[in-house]
Structures are given as structure tokens and as C-alpha cells.
Amino acid sequence: METASDILVKKYGGTSVGSIERIESLADRLAKEIRAGQKPIIVVSAMSGETNRLIAMAEKIDPDHRGAAYDMLIASGEQVSIALLAIALQKRGIKAQPLLAYQLGIRTDATASKARIHSIDVEPLLHLVAQDIVPVVAGFQGVDDEKNITTLGRGGSDTTAVALAAALAAHAGSSSQTCEIYTDVPAVFTADPRLVSRAREIPSLSCEEMMEMAALGSKVLHIRCVEIAAKYRVKIHLRSTFEEREGTWILPEELGEMKPMNGKNVNSKFEPKVNIKIEQPVVSAVTHDANTAVFNLFPVPRGSTFLAELFDNLAKRGVVVDIITQSESADGQRLSFSVTKEDIPLSRLALKEFMADPAHVTLIENMAKISVVGVGMRNHPGVAARFFAVLARKNVPIQIVTTSEIKISAVIDQSRIKEAAEALHSEFGLDANDAS
């Protein structure tokens, strides 16, 4: 039987399987690698556009619906793509088996649309690999204790892949497992290249930085997948489906010192760059999230339990509140919090229960969050001051602000986002023609 460390988890996003033609060319590439000796476990997203098509149908019936039926609906997208990829591999003489979450025992909690993985049984996978059968696993989905299908939320297929790699590493008692995430971008960039023309590729990043970037709107990787990678020391190699070259390595911090691997896996010519240094740039990347809305509550009802109860209610509805700011003035308490656009309807339902007077609630839509991230910020005071100075110079009003040890974020108007990103990218020396 193969040991888990011989196995490479490879995840392909929606654009990689976005049409029959793309599925065929992916199958060509995989068949070549498998014939060359690679033992992959393949994780696949839904064909691009498919999840949105399914969501649109559900929303036509009931815009606010979330629950088991909704999750069953949108999980069907991955069922289609893994079946098609398995058929394409079989056509090429590769034994391949498509696998759904219930078959693999990808167990999650029962939170609809944002479930968290509890456990994965890797034995069936190892059993298939031992018989030279390539498992093609449906990303994004799990099953709860009642055997209902759950889904893992945005970027859920990345989470499936990294969780699988983590489970394989744990099973093998190995120090580390690589998970390749193939996508339509070749690497992680210092900023979104569509927004900031001088954005550059980042060869390697710490999980911590990547988590902040994900939390701050970088669409490249989902924050939960990086959390799992950090916790279980999975090395993520993010790279392009359409180019052969290396992309960005996202490494658990302690792996910065790691020796190159023994090269057993065809694609893991792994020479990690030591990326946690004093010479590290102060800021590694500028990120943004255009999908933000802010609720302002004023005046907030008196009572010590109000905030706790409100945010508990929001959490129970599955609303992820991002930034929270609160201030006290002579005329009353003021509360602002930001959520993603998708969570506006559920947030409104919660607020209806807590704010008797609707006039005391203001929703500001079409906002965006702009952030700078970098582990180097730990050792460099004054980054916040430079951040605010840049926005002030550009006359960009800030709605709310939040900071952590390695990032600063501001919610600003969506229309100002490009201007702000370009200015911050220059200010912190990230532009492509700057010394790096």
C-alpha cells in the first residue's frame, strides 16, 4: 500500500474544468503525469459559472433561502465536474473514480452553506490509490451527522483539498504534505494586477500573511484553507492550470528552514525561499475586497447585553461580520459593522429584531475594503501613519478602520479603490520597477 507521503493532492478550480474542451486538456495533462509515475488525488470545483447558475435558480424562488436544500442544490455542480473528468481520464486509459463527500466520509458540522470539516476518512482514498485508481474528489461539499449534504462556502474546494492533504499527512505521521492548487492566475500578486498595473508575483509567503490577505479580500485562496494548512503544516503550491511554471508557495512559518524534499513527487522541486527575515519588505501586498457593505446603528439601545446578543444572533444566522467599530458620544452610542454583500438580507432580518426604529439603522452599500499586509509590519512602527497619509493625500474618506499586528484595513467607497490601491502599492515600494 502506498504511504500518504507518495501522494500529491492536486486541486483544479472552476476555470480549469470550465468547458468540455478544458476538461479534455486537463485530462491529457493529468494522464501524462500519472503515466510518469505521479500518484495524485484530484479535487475539482464546479465548472465555472455553474454554481452561479444554480444559485440564480434558487434565488429566483426565494432570495433569502439557505439550508439543507440549498446546499444540496449547489453541491450538484461538483458532482457533474468530477464525473466528467473521471470519464475523460478513463477514456485515456487511466482508472479514475469520482467520489462524493458521503462516499469519502468528509464529515462537517450542520451549518448550511458555511460548514466546517470535522474529519475525513482517508482509508478509502489510500485503498483506491493502492489499486492504481485515481480518486477524483468533489470539492466544496461534505455531509453532516444526518447524512445531509453541506457546503463549505466560498473557496470551499481549496479547503477540501488542503484538509485532504492534512488528513493524509496525519495518517502517515509525516511532517508535511504538499497540496497543489491550480487556478487561472499564475501566482499570488502584491496587488490585483487588474487594479494595480505594477503588481508583481510573490514567490513565497507565510501562511499568516496569506491568511490576512485572504481575510482582506484576496480571492486567490480562501482563509479557511490557509488556516488548515498552517495548523497541519501543509505546503500549498498555488500555480496556473495553463502554464507549466511554478507559482507561489504558501508555507507554514517553521518550514522556512526546511531542507529540499527528496523529489519523489514529480512536481515538487521544492526549494523554499526563507521568507521571514528582517530584510523582508514592510508590506508584502495590497489587497482589496469590493464586496463590502457597512451597517451604521445610531443610537444603539442601552443595555450591557445588546452587542453580545446582536452578534450572537448574526452568527447563528451564519452572517460573518468583518470589521466592528463602536464609539460613545454625548448623544448616544454609535456602532458600525461590515458584512459581505451576500449577507445583507440576513443581517437585515437580525437587525429587525434588535432595532425597534428602522430609522436608527443605515446601510451603506457599494463599499470596498483596502488593506496592506506584511509580517514585516511587526518590526516597523509608523506603517499606519503612512497608510492614512496616503489616503488623506488622495482625499479618500475612510468609513471604518481596523488594524492587526500584520495588517491595516480601511473601508472606503468602491469607486476610489483603484486609486487607493495604486497609491499604497507605490508608497510601500511594491511597484514592479522598484528594487525588490
Next chain:
Amino acid sequence: METASDILVKKYGGTSVGSIERIESLADRLAKEIRAGQKPIIVVSAMSGETNRLIAMAEKIDPDHRGAAYDMLIASGEQVSIALLAIALQKRGIKAQPLLAYQLGIRTDATASKARIHSIDVEPLLHLVAQDIVPVVAGFQGVDDEKNITTLGRGGSDTTAVALAAALAAHAGSSSQTCEIYTDVPAVFTADPRLVSRAREIPSLSCEEMMEMAALGSKVLHIRCVEIAAKYRVKIHLRSTFEEREGTWILPEELGEMKPMNGKNVNSKFEPKVNIKIEQPVVSAVTHDANTAVFNLFPVPRGSTFLAELFDNLAKRGVVVDIITQSESADGQRLSFSVTKEDIPLSRLALKEFMADPAHVTLIENMAKISVVGVGMRNHPGVAARFFAVLARKNVPIQIVTTSEIKISAVIDQSRIKEAAEALHSEFGLDANDAS
């Protein structure tokens, strides 16, 4: 806890859920019935066109592919439709839960694309109904012993519905259970009304007649669903999704004598017509199947095991051979058999192994089977003579012929089918303005 006999199995075909608008209006109607006290178990097909869309994608990759991946692919259509209908019911305040085959334990054998149901566990369904939760069950699919998704072949959702009704009856130890099958036609007709303008609705039929009609190309009900109905004495009420009135009752023969039921179920104002009589018309219906192809083999290799081995090989590939005729002449043995158009590629593969010289195999495509069916034929000799006389009068050449106790079929050219059907319909007194 509800007893099974309070429960009505209701199956809705692809056109009933063919768009979001139709799903909404179906949900309106169901919600009304449920509020009036009905306790349904709902079985749903894929949205019309969806299964064909999925098949087209698979065939683009590999036209000959059949297997677990293919079944997983096409089973996703029902996953979508049950989820959407459940969402629509929930929107209307009805507690509804979509259920896939693996959740219900609809166990089948492992024959890809044509699996047969072994068992259904009705306990989870009864448990839901007892909590006033309406089960919305995916038709067409099952799971094999390895937990792989299987599909039941054409008309598989009807089979799911009738098998569920049979399992409920067995569980309750009740003498009989009704299964309503809602479709886009209002009833079973004496012939396809698109082909024969004077075709009439049939108020009730025996299972035996319906089985012959299904075997002979009537698309209204799948033969296996009627087999199960006959075996487990399930009463099928075939009716229109879009009209309120009764359609056609398909009744196990011994139920011809049954007393009307106690009317517990809202929709079962059941007064079966005694339909097995001497006064029965000789022929009940004219059916056709335009989807036929004929292989002619000449000369057939000598050897007593040839036929057995050939048809065994075809069966193992999942090819359903319909009519077989064989004749001996001075220059050799001649064999003809008919299959559906879909099974042509698999039949060719089998023939390649058995017929060394491809020139000895002729495929005749674009054929159709025309048949007359009626339990009355048992008591009336000479039906075959009249059947052949009609076709001869019309100069319709017959490729192959088969007869049974209650039917006669001939394979003729597709282009002659309308003419032949009209003539036979008149000949046997089925036209709408004839006395009935």
C-alpha cells in the same frame, strides 16, 4: 406515527418541473393539497432537457462511455430538481426535505445506467411524514453496495415512485397503495394522438396491457414500473400535472373487483372500472416505437452455442435485445434482432467479437416498431391475419415480426409509421367516433 396507507406517493415528471415558473406553480398546488390534509411523498424527475444536457456533455468526451461516473453525472439532474422544489415548498410554509438515494437507502444492483432496485428503507420516510415533513425524493437514482450512485434507466423516476409505493404497502401490510404519476399527457391513449388523430383516452387498463404497451414503445410509463406495480399490487393513477381531472388507472388484474376505497386520501376517489371482460375490445391500443434498429446476420457461423454466447455477451454489455428472429435456408442460417438506437454502438462491439467478417453483418437504422395490444386478443383468433392484411393493403414492408398472447408487433420503416398506425387504429375500431 402515520401508517403507510395514509400516505400518497406522487411522482412529477420533467415537464412538471421544467422551469422555475413550473416548479413554483407545482409548489402552489402541492401546498394547497398538503394544507387540505394530504400526506404526500413526492418523487421528482430532472428538469426537462437537463438529463439530455448532461448526457451530451459525457458523449462529447466519450460517446461509448457507461459506468459509475456516467451514472453519477446524470443523477445530478434530480438532485437539482428536488432541491428547488423543496425550497419552493419551504417558501410556502411547508416543511419539506429533499432526499437522495443514498439517504433513503434505495439499494440497487451495480448495473450502470440500468440498475434494478433491490430494497428501499421506508422507515426514514415514515419518520419524516410523522413530523409533518414532506419528503421530496430524487427519482431515477439508487446506490449500489459500494455506495456508488446508480441510475435506473429510462423512465426510472416512475420506477422509483412505484417501488416506494410498493415498499410502503409491504411495510404497512396493506393490500394496496396508490401511486399518482403526473405527466404532461392527461391519460394513456389508444394510440399516440400526434400520430393518430382519432386516438382516444383509456379510462383504465390492466397492468398486463400497460406492460405490453410500454414494451412496445408507449412512452407514457416505463415497463419496469408497471411490472413492480403488478407484482406488489400498486394502483397507478396516471394523470396530467396541468389539469385537475382524472387520467388513466392502471390496475393489477385482481383489483378489477375491488370496492371503492374509504376516501381517506384527498385524490383517490377511486372507482375502478372492471376492465377485463368478454365485451372488451379485441385491441385496446396501437403503439409504436420509432427508436428501433435491426441487425441482420447472414450467414451465421455454425455451432450450437453461437446464439447463446452472442446474446449472453449482449446482455452483459447491458444491451436490451427486443425482437429476435431466426431462419434456416439452403445457403445458411439467417439471424435478425432489433435493439434501440442507443444500443447500436455496444451491439457493434459485441458483434465484432462474434462475426469475423463484417460483410456478414447488416445494420438497418431508422426503423420503427408498430404493435397492437389487447387482453381481448386471447379470445379472438384472426387478429394477426387482420394485422398483416392492413399492412399489406398499404404496401408497408415488414422487416421482422413477433407475437405474444396479447400483442402483435412488426418492425417497419420509420417513414411509414403514421400511415400504418392510422390504418390499424381504424381496422380495430379504436377511432374516436366509433362506438366504444
